[in-house]
Amino acid sequence: MGGERPARDSGSPAPKPGASAREISLPRGVKIREFKTERRLQIAFSFRGVECRELLPPRPITQTAANIAGGLRAEVLRKISEGTFHYADYFPDSPRAKQFDIAGKRIMMRTLLSTQLESYERQVTNKTLSPSTFEGYAKAIKSERMQFWADVALGEATPSKLRDWIGGMGITAKAARNLLTPLRSVFEDALNDELIEFNPFDRIALGKLLRQSSKASDYEVDPFTMAEREALLKAARADEQPMMQFWFATGLRPGELMALRWDRIDWVGSKVRIDLNLVSKTEKGPKTEAGIRDVNLNPAALAALLAQKPASFLAGAHVWLNPRTSTAWEADAQIRKTLWQPLCTRAGVRYRNPYQVRHTFASSLLTAGENPWYVASQLGHVDVQLVFKVYGKFIPQDYQRPAGRLLRAGNE
The missing domain is CATH 1.10.150.130 (Tyrosine recombinase, N-terminal domain)
Structure with missing residues (x-):
């Protein structure tokens, strides 16, 4: 606080009757703090490696008061050395007391x-x-x-x-x-x-x-070429090929792919309802309403489902099963380690993480001239902004114009 004036420390002569407080002999570790509206005695000590300064309650500053303050400090030091000092017992209203628990230890x-x-x-x-x-x-x-x-x-x-x-x-x-x-x-x-x-x-x-x-993210959209996709599907085993073909044709998130159930397939309408996502071995709904959507199934996706029918249609609810266990997938790490990595090696395709399958789906649609708003709806994005941000380089120049200009161009 401001307004302080120095006070004489220990070693000062005892005050004479009527002498000023400046002549009070202050015990070691005791100091007079002078503020604009009052003067207070303060004691100093070290506790648990923390340098502590505590003001004593307001009272007339006399030699007796100074001696009492010195005695209090001596008692605190003795308790500290014995390991029995509890800060709040002596200074319950001190902000410093809140830094220590009831046993006197520092709160770490x-x-x-x-x-x-x-x-x-x-x-x-x-x-x-x-x-x-x-x-x-x-x-x-x-x-x-x-x-x-x-x-x-x-x-x-x-x-x-x-x-x-x-x-x-x-x-x-x-x-x-x-x-x-x-x-x-x-x-x-x-x-x-x-x-x-x-x-x-x-x-x-x-x-x-x-x-x-912070550093810029080094992750980039690195889709698979048509030749690479063909190589991956050709190298896939019979029990792997349908799922990979369906994944490339729909661009589902890994959790959505693993959670997909047969009763979500609309064979007549050639679409699939996406309303479940597997995260940390728990199936739940998507984070946003946009995540609940109908994804259109092209001939490749429908063919993949037909090929998978004998393996899982009667076995249970899930469409895609782990070929090693014939049970539903439990985590995307399973797909990555037991299917995806070996498949890339067999196919001789440069490794990229499995999420690039989704990027491949999106970039392929955009490169073919599909409307970015349609692509956003198929991906389950809240709006089209993320499509432009992530896949902008794949969007034809006509779609790079503001929406208003696009509407006017369509009416010309």
Whole structure:
């Protein structure tokens, strides 16, 4: 605070009757703090590696008061040395007391992050948090980068420390935001519990920081050529070929492909209803209403379904089965490791991740001149903006014009 004037420390002569407080002999670790409206005694000590300064209750500053303050400090030091000092017992209203638990230990970030993880686990049990979202949060909390906070006390988690950590991560903005979500929740809870006076996130310009420090994503749309698709289908075994042919013909998300059921096939209308997605071994509806959609089935897709009928139509609800177990797929990692990677090797096709099958479907339609709005509806996107952003280079120039110009051109 402002308005302070220096006070004489220990070693000063005892005051004479009527002498000023400046002549009071202050015991070691005791100081007079002078403010605009009052003067207070303060004691200083170190606890759990934290330098502590505590103001004593207002009272006339006399030699007796100074001696009492020195005695209090001596008692605090003795309790600290014995391991029996409880901060809140002596200074219950001190902000510093909130940095220590009831046993006098510093509140560590590792403890709060662990508590946050337990909270997420309860939310999964209560079905207020999806297992897939929980997996993302758990991965963030247990990540190597988050270990930076393991030995940091809550009181030391300053905005500057947070800013330096984020600025040095060297990952994409999306990855950074995913990592920061549980950490932000920790600080929000600490603020609500009055363990801290402010949320460090509120004192950093996160958007600007991420723009300046995050790296651009190195992921790119890299669709398979017609020759590569033919090579993959030719190299596929009989129990693999129908699913791969259907996937290239529909561009479903991996989870949608794995969750597909026979009763969603409209043979008369040549379309399939997509309303389920397999995520973290749990089938659920899409994240958005746009994800629930009817995907048109071309002759290649219908032929693939007919070829698959003998293998799974009477076996159960799911269309596509893991050839190794003859049971429904449980995770996209299964497809990648047991089917996709070996298939690319057999076909002699340069490896790209399986999601490129979806990109191949979209880019092929756009290259053939399909309307981007139709492609967006088939992919299950909320609007066409993502199609232009991700697949812009595959869209014919006529469709690159603003929508108003497209409508006028169609009426000419």
